[in-house]
Amino acid sequence: MAAIVDAVVGDLATQLVHFVEENASLTVGIKGEIEELLTDLKTFGAILKQASKNEGANDNDVLKDAVENMRNLKTDAEDAISKYTVEKRKHKDKGIVMRKLEAPVYYAKVNGLAKEIQAIKKRVAKIRQDNAQAIQELIHNPNRDGQPTLPRMAPVVEEEDVVGFAEEARVIKNRLINGSDNLTFISIKGMAGLGKTTLTKMVYKDRDLQHDFFTCIWVYVSRTFNRRLIFLDILSNFTKETKKFHDMTDETLSEKIQEFLGDNKYFIVMDDVWTVKDWDCLKIAFSNNKKGSRVLVTTRHEKVASHIDSDGKPHQLKFLTNNESWELLAKKVFRKERCPSFLETPGMCIAIKCKGLPLAIVVIAGVLDKNSTANEWKKVAEDPFPVIGNQENQSYYELVKLSYDHLPVHLKDCFYTLVFFLLDMRLMPGN
Incomplete structure (x- = not known):
């Protein structure tokens, strides 16, 4: 979300800066309006960017609406600037006599641009005013009830209808069973709807794997990332009394996970990891106990898959024939x-x-x-x-x-x- 805010507000601010620099001879008043708009955009953009850092920003409807309105405003501002640039170029290319004759029409169009800029400036103020309270709450109080945001529900997979994954399951199974005794991370990459979770479920339920690994755990990560809840979810596989963990820091929770995993050969699935940052926050819980343990990760992003995979060779899920x-x-x-x-x-x-x-x-x-x-x-x-x-x-x-x-x-x-x-x-x- 922060990147989107930068793209929307940053692009518009950059265009306005160029506009002011390249058109020093603007009609009186327009340059001031644009500079004021630029200041308002930078200020509001900084507020939106701060709010977008919140872990629940991607699912916050108020922030989405504000950014989408700014995106529409950006398009209108680009149109206004483009119209002025075209009119100025056409006017400049004409002879001195024609420029003087058409001056009233030209300056009327320039003044029209000034009014458009003023209207855009008012829209920025309205967007900021309409969303001020909700955005401030997002910045200062991300979770009103003080509890972490719950992740999305894991997708339902009907294994009895699986088609076309037999060979891919065999390849993944071989990587899980064979190889060194060092902890190995294996990633599966594929676009949304291609069947990453379906394939992983097939592998996870394989009888040979269930027998080969002492501990098998399935964890659904999702885009609504919350490390604390994920760590608590993993711990719930070892003990039902998780209340004693609720006041612990994330780092302490990761240490508890390592204690429970111990010297056992473990197999953990981390389904639907979205970013490199998310993964780096999670992997601290998995110790290298030199028992041939494996962590299988699914993601839709090439960069994430390559970063995770120990061999740097993520498994690319194929389309069905x-x-x-x-x-x-x-x-x-x-x-x-x-x-x-x-x-x-x-x-x-x-x-x-x-x-x-x-x-x-x-x-x-x-x-x-x-x-x-x-x-x-x-x-x-x-x-x-x-x-x-x-x-x-x-x-x-x-x-x-x-x-x-x-x-x-x-x-x-x-x-x-x-x-x-x-x-x-x-x-x-x-x-």
């Missing part, structure tokens, strides 16, 4: 029944359109009726994405929303731009 996609779709729709032959062709078309993404297949399978006609399935096959995009399909919708929220602001702009292009349209570089 077309046949695997159809197999998964058929399993989800028909369960143990056989798919009617007249639905196989449109069914395969639907599966192919899902581009090998398991979550997309699962969502579509949830709305397909095994008793439907071939024509009804063909309609879905022609364009399955309205079905996926239906907000009633909360699992997929929330996943896409979560991924969007985490995008840098410049990539959000790219995302918006792509809306104007048709599905499967080829985009040529430079166009």
Whole structure:
């Protein structure tokens, strides 16, 4: 969130600085308005940045709204500056006589810019005023009840419908069992909805691994990171009396975890780690007891995966093949029944359109009726994405929303731009 605030407020402030420097001969009053706007932006930007450092900032609706309003304001300010730059250049390129003749029109446009800047300045003040109390509370009192923010619920995985992961599970299992006696960190990287948790569940429940490791623990980390709760979660696997740990520091909790792990060969899954910083805060709890212990970590970020993996070679989760996609779709729709032959062709078309993404297949399978006609399935096959995009399909919708929220602001702009292009349209570089 802090990076987004920097991008939104920082970019606008930089543009305004350049604007003032390059246009010293502004009409009287405009330069002062822009400099005042710049001061207001820097001040409010500093407040937003401070609030964004809070561990719950990414899920705070007030802060999200304030940053989004500032983002819209940034676009309007860029438009105003661009309009002025164009008008000034056009006016400057004309001859002396034409410049004098058109001076009233030109300065009317410049004065219009001044009014736009004044309006933008008022909007900054309103955004700041409307959100002042909530943002101050976020800065000074991040958790009103004094308790740490609870992490998101772990995703539900239906192992009986797993398709296409047998070979990948074998590779991960070999890395877990073989290798040195030193503590080893192994990472699995894949985009949202690709099946990282599903694959990891398969591996975690493997009988050979459960027998090989003395201690096996599953921990769900999530983007709503809270080290204290995660450490307490790990400790709850060893004892139900966790009250005595509540007043301990995070560092002491990590030492307690190391005591419980002891000299035993342990296997711990850390599911859905989002940042390098989060991981560095967590790994202090895992001691190298030279017993061949392993920690398996899932993440959607390449940088995080490479940083975590002891060999520097994270496992990149693959997309399903077309046949695997159809197999998964058929399993989800028909369960143990056989798919009617007249639905196989449109069914395969639907599966192919899902581009090998398991979550997309699962969502579509949830709305397909095994008793439907071939024509009804063909309609879905022609364009399955309205079905996926239906907000009633909360699992997929929330996943896409979560991924969007985490995008840098410049990539959000790219995302918006792509809306104007048709599905499967080829985009040529430079166009």
